[in-house]
Amino acid sequence: MKKKILGFFTIICLAFTHVSAQETVKVMFYNLLNYPLEEAVPNRIDDLSYILNDYQPDLFLVCELNNITGAMDVLNTVKSAVNSNFEMATYVSNTSDDNFGDQNDLQNLLYYDSTKFTIEEEIIVPTYLRDFNVYRIQLNTINQATDPIEIYVIICHLKASSGTFNAQKRFEMVQDLETYLDTLPTDTNVLLGGDLNVYTNSEGAFQTLISSANSITFVDPANRIGSWHNNPNYVDVFTQSTRTQNGLGGSTGGFDDRFDFILTSENMTSTADVTYVPNSYQVYGNNGLISCWNKSINSSDCETTGSQFSYELRNALHNFSDHLPVTVSLETDATFLSNEAVELLSGMQLETTIINQNLTLNIDHFDLYNERLNIYNNLGQNVKTFLMNSDSKQHFNVSDLQNGLYYLKVSNIPSNPIKFIIAN
Template sequence: MQKIGVVLAMFFYLTSNAQEQATVMSYNVLNFPTGNIEGREDTLRQLINYIEPDLFLMQELKNDSGLQLILNESFSELPANYAASTFLTQQSNPSSNFRLQQAIIYNGDMFGLAQESFVQTQTRDINRFKMYYRGPDLNTGADTVFMYVYVAHLKSSQGTSNQEERLSNAQSFTTNLGFLPQDANVILAGDFNVYESNEPAYQELLDSTNFIRMRDPINSPGDWSSSSFQPKNILTQSTRSSSIFGDGAGGGLDDRFDFILLSDNMMRPWNTVVFEPESYYAMGNTGTCYNQSITDCSGGEWSDEILQGLYYMSDHLPVVMTLNLGVGSVGIANQQEETTALLWVNESLSLDWSKEEAVQITVTDLLGRVWLQAQHTVIRGANTIVLPKVANMKGLMLIRVSSASQQHTLKVVR
């Protein structure tokens, strides 16, 4: 009887809090807007009208014109007030001739954008957005619920070198998690280009020893590219059996490249932001069109019109899921800020800085002896600085990084 009372108390506590559902949609929009099919913003509008996403997380944007076109045209028929993040030209790998970027469009009636930054990688940026929930109690002094939304596009293609580069991309993300409160609500979405769950990049993203543990909500490990893998309805690429108009990949639906991962706390029913069970799916894929075009899928709720829209819009399928907001009392409810701007990782100093400027780095020991004084210019976002002069330093190391606008100190025991 006592156990029943506890369960009922928990039920009434959770259901007494104001709850709202948010639809999250992650989509590789294929070189938008410079692909070889005109009018794709109209095709995308059809898909957006069907899903009505509150968070739309994009990969393969080419320019700000494409972002504004999607915001103003593809979202034009939805009743909510939508807004977009700032388009930032790719900062990582600046010599690349194939530069792509990520961005988000969000329901401004439900969410606000508190901060934008990026994580620099070997391949391309991982964009980070600090969102807050505009809950019904926000203006009454209630604690603010924050989410950190990362949107990524990892290195493509098979082969050892590409796997290693994807792993490096993933490590840049997991390192950046160390700059957040450990109970942060975190979303990582995008085109990961991994072929199986044993691939090092995927294992790195889900490593239980990371500062914040991430989860795959559908937990379907295996060799996703194998013909024997089940269930096939989670596969996301390619929507086309052969490339059309010389743009995008062919081969039919036989890979799971597109993901939405969540921090472990978002899988817990008492958290402030909670994954809705059974809500995760690859749009349009009923599992009946393996190695075929998405237009060959049959069954399910998807009309021929929607399947054709998916076919012409991109060679990837969108991944969609639902979040319950304002559920419990655990998470970022106390509005913690990032706990540090500095980390010591792999014998290097990792900085997450708010703007491009000159910084002074000073390293001292417990006795106050100065081991290093140096000046560096850092960029806005993630930076990695190697400090070779402290390689032989033992014991407590104090690293102070200061600029005209801020100062941070990190204690490291070696």
């Protein structure tokens, strides 16, 4: 009998050991409502801090950033509200041609926990209006050199407004994205976060994203596909508008649309090495109450006894943006490097960040010796590669590179990219 009991507890322990080996990644996408130029609500960055502190994302995807000042504000906020290891991708102004008004102050950007992720490549997919910003990121796992896990993170903001013309323009933008996605292997892990501005699943833009004819087929992890606009049956996935009051900036129509999404490639729901956690899709701050339909998100009609999201959180969301964030969780059986290991392998410093002809590196860790040193431009393109040696001070000639912002990254080493400027 004792042997049976011992065997039972051994199985239980093994089961819990297996469960604890899984790593979880929390993802948030958020439309920041013209940050920081929209100033109708004073000090709204404090509301963002409250929101981020409450959710604690590992990946923070945003749209409607206006400028580099706003980008740095958000970075400093996420560093203080979540953790100091957060970094941001390269801030790049919209490159797409815009013939319908000034949209070039609405940028997308990725913020990430640098102990868990490294950006391997930054790609821009232009459209007639706004860019798709694509980030190829790698998980900082203990086996990343031999078994790397990558995710392509796409952030987008499609054409706004109702009507046939605007729906057609959204469709054309997605077609441009699909042209790029068709160059990727079919088993690529792809996560898309965006303000799609679609009013129903029948729109060409959305149907194209979920089409099985594509190289990458997206799925709605919430499994709530339908005719969303002003339909209270879909109130649980509504993201806009958080407001009914005029004078705050943004839309004031009350809670009646599903514009904001996180979609995953089909393989990430089952077979990928990093997968969607079932039932983790949430519109953050949405308690799923039909009584909230066409109300402001901080209304008492949007909460009841036992609701998950408090008035304090919903009021912060109401003040910061006319959209709600969307969140999902991902999981992998791989194991992240410890924070200490990531910090240890970051032992590389530039002697100066303003470079003329020669780049000089000070190396203080042996794991960096004899590795490949990659230089990327501000579009994420690898423009030069050097083989390092085992000297503590190493020199590299970069006189053939044009003036501009560049990044250093060592192959197979989970260190953060180092920025430098060439100015001749």
